[in-house]
Amino acid sequence: MWDEALKENGQCWKRFCAPFRNVQEGSMMLVTTRCPKVIEGVRTMDPVNLEGLKDDVFWNFFKLCAFGSEESNNDAELERIGRGILRKLKGSPLAAKTLGRMLSMDLQASHWNFILESQLWELRQEETDILPALRLSYMYLPFYLKQCFAFCAVYPKDYKFQKERLAEIWVAEGFVEPQGGVPIKVIGHRYFEDLVARSFFQKVGGGYVIHDLLHDMAQKVSEHDCFILRNKSDFDKVPQNVRHLYVLPSHDFDDSNLLTLCKYTKLRTLICKKNLGQKTCFAMAHWCTNLLRMRVISCAFTNKLPDNIGNWKHLRYLEISRACPSKRIPSSFCWLYNLQIIS
Structure with missing residues (x-):
């Protein structure tokens, strides 16, 4: 909780x-x-404070993550450095898993020593002592994976991601780099699978989720770019240069609050789950006038597109609720010459 x-x-x-x-x-x-x-x-009784895994169990788990095996026939120097790193992980399986997977991709003693001596271990945290380990795991991601993962901070905790959908949005945002003749959508899938392999996503049922602590870390590294609007008071906390916004379906605000988003002219992503009824199109029309850098728009509960939607020349991804099919497509829709996906 x-x-x-x-x-x-x-x-x-x-x-x-x-x-x-x-x-x-x-x-x-x-x-x-x-x-x-x-x-x-x-609480109705004294709390039970959970400690980390015991040293021997934790070391075996870390070796499995870093070396792919619990056997003791690994490089002796790496094992020595690994034990030094282990003491900083506070017995946390999540920290061992994410950092261990990252270390496994570069089995050079110099790299492991650099991690051991990183100043990030000195960070003080109020709620957890393992955030430095997660930050290190993020820091050593390739840049193209960094921006893909940091973008996920715009989604609320426990959001269930679908590989296909998220990869399409990454492509629309310009995060996916072309590679010869390989379809760019396939490259986006590879990015996602790479993050899964590094334990940044966990498979749950028919989708994927991000662990709460990793979500906290993602929000920390993207605090000026991503923001989630949960209630009316959040409208006063939106970063001035915000790029990506997610609007939860709260009853605490209305269309007049959503019109104030027009001042955030650097917005590239707007995912709106708020049901405004007939006023949805009215709000979208104002966004089309003022938010001219939009790349991704997902607007639930609208059965009409504004006449000025053609202003979104950079729009690449448009999602509208399938439960509310549009009965009319405005003529300016044909001006969206960068549009790649509509769903």
Whole structure:
């Protein structure tokens, strides 16, 4: 649980618990959190503080991630350096997995020593001590993967990604570099699979998710580029030079708030999950007038496109709700000569 669950003076938590009031005697609810506020707000007994994995188990797991095997016939110098790095990971499997996968791609002692002696280990964190390890894993990504992963910070926590859809958006954003005659969409898929191999995505059911701590790290490295609008108060917190925005379907704001987004003229991505009914097209018309650098637009619950949509000359990806098929396509639609995907 995050401390957001205690907003509205705890009413969110009370609503969540309401269905569980009439349960069999002896039933229990187990809550895990890294937020002290949550502990004080929901606990009915003393909390149990979880520690990291024990040294021997942790070392075997780290070797599996870094060397691909738990055997002890690895390079002795790398094992010595690896044990030094291990002490900095606080017993966290996530830190061992992400950093171990990164180390496995360069088995040079000089590279491992550089990681061991990095100043990032000195960063102080309030909620976790493993963020430096995650930051190091990010720092050593190739640039093209850095920008693809950092972009994912615009999506909310626990968002389930689809490889096909995300790769298409990366292409539309210009993050995917052409490679000879290989279809650019295939290259986008390779980027995604590379991030999965490095443990930046985890496969869950029919999609992929980003671990909460990795999502925190992504938001940290893209704090001026990506922003999520959850409620009305967030409109005053949007970075002036924001590039990518995600609007959650809150009842706390209306179309007048969304019109204020017109001042963020460097916007390239707008994913709007807010249902404005008939006012959706009205808001989009204002965006088309002011937000002329748009590359990706996803607008739910609209059954009409604005007449001035042709202003979005740079638009490459357009997604509108399939539940609300457009009955009319404005004539200026043919001006979208950069449009690659409409869904």
